[in-house]
Amino acid sequence: MKVYALIIIISYLLGNISFAYILGKLIMKKDVRKYGSGNSGATNALRVFGPKIAIIAFIGDLLKGIIAVYIGRKIGAEIGAYIAGITVIIGHNWPVLLKFKGGKGITTSIGVMLMINPIVSIICFGIGFPIAFFTRTVSLGSLIGMILAVFVVGLFIRPFNVELFIFTLIIVIMAIYMHRGNISRLLKGEENKL
Numbered sequence: 001m002k003v004y005a006l007i008i009i010i011s012y013l014l015g016n017i018s019f020a021y022i023l024g025k026l027i028m029k030k031d032v033r034k035y036g037s038g039n040s041g042a043t044n045a046l047r048v049f050g051p052k053i054a055i056i057a058f059i060g061d062l063l064k065g066i067i068a069v070y071i072g073r074k075i076g077a078e079i080g081a082y083i084a085g086i087t088v089i090i091g092h093n094w095p096v097l098l099k100f101k102g103g104k105g106i107t108t109s110i111g112v113m114l115m116i117n118p119i120v121s122i123i124c125f126g127i128g129f130p131i132a133f134f135t136r137t138v139s140l141g142s143l144i145g146m147i148l149a150v151f152v153v154g155l156f157i158r159p160f161n162v163e164l165f166i167f168t169l170i171i172v173i174m175a176i177y178m179h180r181g182n183i184s185r186l187l188k189g190e191e192n193k194l
Contacts, residue, residue, distance in 0.1 A: 003076050004083055011068040011084040015091015015108065018098055019060030020045035023053045028123055037192075040095075041103025043138045046194065047094050064088060065111025072116070082167045086111035089171055093178055104178040106142045109171050113149065115163065118156065124149045136193040139182035146175040 018040040024032040028049055034046040035041050046054035065088055072084025089109055095102045113121035123162045129147020152161055152164045153161070176183070185191040 003147075004080065007080050007084050009075050010071055011087035012091040012096075014064045014068045015062055015088040015095040015102075017097040018048075018092075018095060018102060019057040019061070020053070020103070021098060022050055023056060027053060033098070037102070039103050040098060040101065040135060041092075041105075042107050043082070043194075044103070061092065061103070061107035062111040062114075064076050064092070065108040065113075066115050069112050069115035078163070079080045081116060082163060085116055085167065086170055086174075087114060089174060093174065104142070105171075105175060106146065109146065109175060112171065113168075117153070117169065120149055120152050120157065123152055137186075137191055138194060139179055140186060143177070143179055143183070146172050 005098045011070060018034045020042060021040045021182040024045065025126045026028050030043055030048070034049050035045045038044070042054050045057045063083070067082040069081045073081035074106025076083065089105045091102075093105045094100045110121055110125055113124070115159035124185040127148060128141040130141070135141065149168050150165075150172050152166050157164065169170055186191060
């Protein structure tokens with residue numbers, strides 16, 4: 001149990017590192033959360049600061065998911081990897097260091113799933129990204145890509161892995177919850193485009 005507690009602490013703190021916030025403060029002298037959607041993720045960094053900062057923020061958010069799962073697996077085997085993956089996303093979405101006002105966790109989720117099951121991550125990103133790009137609606141591509149992960153894991157990953165399925169379901173539910181406002185706007189045809 002001490003090992004899992006350590007994984008939770010490390011992963012949550014890793015998740016708290018907001019590259020969009022840090023880069024915005026250092027380079028632009030602005031708090032990304034005070035503009036655009038009010039989130040401290042790569043998508044809002046793109047809206048507010050442009051592509052250069054957004055790309056760096058995207059890579060940073062991706063890497064913290066990868067690093068957290070790597071550490072979790074090293075010290076807690078596969079269960080440790082799952083715990084780390086969930087916790088780093090929680091840290092990104094609800095960072096105590098930023099008064100619990102973080103991002104929506106999609107990029108970090110991609111990094112996490114790249115380490116947990118790269119096939120699932122590549123398939124879902126390969127479908128979600130073009131949807132976001134061609135519709136210019138990041139939330140739509142993000143939601144479709146995330147929700148698709150549950151079906152890919154449940155229907156195509158063999159042998160069926162209960163732990164992987166539950167893990168995937170948890171991170172997808174978090175993504176849907178974080179996008180609840182976007183879902184409402186999508187249904188009304190009022191969602192913002194890039």
